Amino acid sequence: MELKVVKASVEKGEGLGWGKSLLVPSIQEILKNDSQSVPERYIQEPKDRPLISQNLFDSLQVPVIDFSMLAQKDANEIRKLDLACKEWGFFQIINHGVREETMVNMKAAMAAFFELPFQEKSKCAKAANEIQGYGQNFVVSEKQKLDWCDMMFLKTFPHETRNFKYWPLTLPGFKEAVEEYSTEIRKVSNKIDANLSVLMGMDENGLKRKLGEFQQGIRMNYYPTCSRPDLVLGISPHSDGSLFTLLLQDDEINGLQIKHKKVWIDAKPIRNSLVVNIGDAIEILSNGMYKSIEHRAISNEKKPRMSIATFVMPGDEVQIGPLDSMVNGKHLPRSYRNIKYIDYIRQKFANENAGKSSHRHC
Ligand code: OGA
Ligand code: NI
Numbered sequence: 001m002e003l004k005v006v007k008a009s010v011e012k013g014e015g016l017g018w019g020k021s022l023l024v025p026s027i028q029e030i031l032k033n034d035s036q037s038v039p040e041r042y043i044q045e046p047k048d049r050p051l052i053s054q055n056l057f058d059s060l061q062v063p064v065i066d067f068s069m070l071a072q073k074d075a076n077e078i079r080k081l082d083l084a085c086k087e088w089g090f091f092q093i094i095n096h097g098v099r100e101e102t103m104v105n106m107k108a109a110m111a112a113f114f115e116l117p118f119q120e121k122s123k124c125a126k127a128a129n130e131i132q133g134y135g136q137n138f139v140v141s142e143k144q145k146l147d148w149c150d151m152m153f154l155k156t157f158p159h160e161t162r163n164f165k166y167w168p169l170t171l172p173g174f175k176e177a178v179e180e181y182s183t184e185i186r187k188v189s190n191k192i193d194a195n196l197s198v199l200m201g202m203d204e205n206g207l208k209r210k211l212g213e214f215q216q217g218i219r220m221n222y223y224p225t226c227s228r229p230d231l232v233l234g235i236s237p238h239s240d241g242s243l244f245t246l247l248l249q250d251d252e253i254n255g256l257q258i259k260h261k262k263v264w265i266d267a268k269p270i271r272n273s274l275v276v277n278i279g280d281a282i283e284i285l286s287n288g289m290y291k292s293i294e295h296r297a298i299s300n301e302k303k304p305r306m307s308i309a310t311f312v313m314p315g316d317e318v319q320i321g322p323l324d325s326m327v328n329g330k331h332l333p334r335s336y337r338n339i340k341y342i343d344y345i346r347q348k349f350a351n352e353n354a355g356k357s358s359h360r361h362c
Contacts, residue, residue: 017129017130017131018131018342018345018346018349019131019345019346019348019349019350020128020129020130020131020349021126021128021131021135021136021137021138021139021140021349022128022139022140022141022142023126023128023135023139024135024136024139024146026118026121026135026150027042027146027148027149027150027224028114028150028222028224029118031224031225035225035227036227037227038226038227038228038231038232041145041146042145042146042147042148042231042232043145043231043232044145044231044232044233045145048145048233048236049230049231049232049233050229050230050233050257050264050296050298051230051264052229052230052298058266060260060265061268062084062088062090062091062092062258062265062267062268062275063080063083063084063088063090063091063092064091064092064093064094064270064273065077065080065081065084065091065092065093065094065276066093066094066095067093067094067095067096067097067188067191068095068097069095070191070195071191078195078198078199081195081199082199085196085199085278085289085290086289086290086291088258088260088293089258089277089278089290089291089292089293090258090260090267090275090276090277090278090293090295091275091276091277092267092270092273092274092275092276093188093273093274093276094270094272094273096188096273096274097184097187097188098181098184098185098187098188098274099184100272102180102181102184103181103248103272105173105176105177105180105181106177106178106180106181106248106308107248107306107308108173108177109171109173109174109177109178110152110220110222110306110308111306112171112173112174113134113152113168113171113174113220114150114152114220114222114306116168116171120168121134121168122134123168124152124165124166124167124168126153126166131153131349132153132154132155132163132166133152133153133154133165133166134150134151134152134166135150135151136149136150136151137151137153137349138236138238138349138351138352138353139352140350140351140352141352144352145233145236147233147234147235147236147353148223148224148226148232148233148234148299149221149222149223149234149235149297149299150221150222150224151219151220151221151222152166152219152220152222153217153218153219153220154166154167154178154217154218155215155216155217156178156182156216156217156218156310157182157186157213157214157215157216158213158215161215178218181218181308182216182218182310185216185246185310186216188246188274189214189216189244189246189310189312192244192246192276192312193207193208193214193243193312194207196244196282196290200285200286200289200323200325200326201323201325201326202323202325206323206325207243207285210285210323211243211314211315211318211320212314212315212318213315214243214312214313214314214315215312215313215314215315215316216310216311216312216313217310217311217313218308218309218310218311219308219309219310219311220306220307220308220309221234221235221297221306221307221308221309222304222306223235223255223297223299223304223305223306223307224299224304225299225300225301225302225303225304226299226300226301227301229298229299229300229301232299233296233297233298233299234255234296234297234298234299234305235296235297235353236296236352236353236354237259237294237295237296237353237354237355238294238295238296238353238354238355239279239280239283239292239293239294239295239355240277240279240280240292240309240311241279241280241281241311241313241344241345241348242279242280242281242311242312242313243279243281243282243285243312243313243314244276244277244278244279244282244312245276245277245279245309245310245311245312246274246275246276246309246310246312247274247275247276247277247307247308247309247310248274248307248308248310249267249269249275249305249307249308250269250305250306250307251269251271251272252269253269253300253302253303253305254266254268254269254298254300255297255298255299255300255305255307256275256295256296256297256307257295257296257297257298258277258293258294258295259293259294259295260293264296267295277292277293277295278290278291278292278293279292279311279312279313280292280344280348281313281314281320281341281344283336284320284321284322284336284339285320285321285322285323285326286322286323286326287322287323287326287327287332287334287335287336288335288336289326294355313341313345314341315341316340316341316342316345317340317341317342318340318341319338319339319340319341320338320339320340320341320344321334321336321337321338321339322334322335322336
């Protein structure tokens, strides 16, 4: 009898959350014992290794969008945004309205967390069957190559999704910094959402009406230095499962690379900017007009790099599929099946980060 109940709840996916990931050692801790070490499990197959010295495409730049011009509904800037979404799936925004102090505090809070002794950080450790907390995600096999990165993932909106079990509440200022940053970023994401709604043939509230309240999750990535950055990857190639993602990266250190027309391009940091990328959910909703682009991060020998990725997502129970305004008989036939968002996300977390493997076309 008991077994049946358990089975039924597993089948319905109850209690499963978004997914799970095998527990792996902290690369930051491994390096504390031997800073030169490059353990086997982190060494990528030759075909997957980054070409660190390759600068052939240095002149290509991810498009920069002036957010204050979007607020003024500047037609030229809106066209630039549309082109950036179509041709790059990535853009950097400046004048986005998030105060510098908010970003500095968020970065400092994250740095303070990762500087804590391992024992302290471990109090926020994720469980194997959860994706929130400190550790690593997308590890599904013992044989898989590991990323040169430790991370901390927290759900931030709606409020009731916050699970403070995973928050370092005793770390002074951490909670406040995340609360302020996530609130400010939500304002920016609402404006992006309004612009994308219009570009996808709806009014400004189109996406909200279709999807309801968005969820927000923050992934803090800590990339330690590596004595052989040519052999490892900070984060393996992947596309994001979000609607879109806003990344706060280090102001100086290169690390993020995006696949543009089959080659890897550096998304060079611009001070105080945010990198925005289209995620899988907008690709599906836009019926493929806006593609979620593969990206990765490389490590470096000189300085640890930190980045903060904020994922904007539909609610778990929301069905996503091409918007009516993006499907038009013969001209724009429907290219994606409808799927409940949580099913999409579970599928994503059940696979390692390996390009765009979990995409569902018709
Ligand atoms: C991510 C991501 C890139 C970076 O967290 O999904 O792509 O530069 N991060 O840290
Ligand atoms: Ni990403």
